[in-house]
Amino acid sequence: xxxxxxxxxxxxxxxxxxxxxxxxxxxxxxxxxxxxxxxxxxxxxxxxxxxxxxxxxxxxxxxxxxxxxxxxxxxxxxxxxxxxx
Numbered sequence: 001x002x003x004x005x006x007x008x009x010x011x012x013x014x015x016x017x018x019x020x021x022x023x024x025x026x027x028x029x030x031x032x033x034x035x036x037x038x039x040x041x042x043x044x045x046x047x048x049x050x051x052x053x054x055x056x057x058x059x060x061x062x063x064x065x066x067x068x069x070x071x072x073x074x075x076x077x078x079x080x081x082x083x084x085x
Contacts, residue, residue: 065073
């Protein structure tokens with residue numbers, strides 16, 4: 001180390017040492033907290049953020065059409081099918 005370092009050099013080294021110490025302490029705390037939470041997770045809970053699947057499908061919906069609506073629907077089917085039965 002130089003014999004007479006400037007005040008800026010001493011201040012810079014001090015700030016870097018303090019920032020490193022704060023970073024290390026924060027990292028250790030974060031890793032300890034996550035280590036505890038990781039051990040509590042079971043292997044089947046890998047996708048815990050997703051909702052579970054439904055065991056049954058949605059209810060069946062049925063709407064009765066009037067004859068005019070049925071004719072209009074048949075016309076749309078013929079139009080989109082290009083005359084195919």
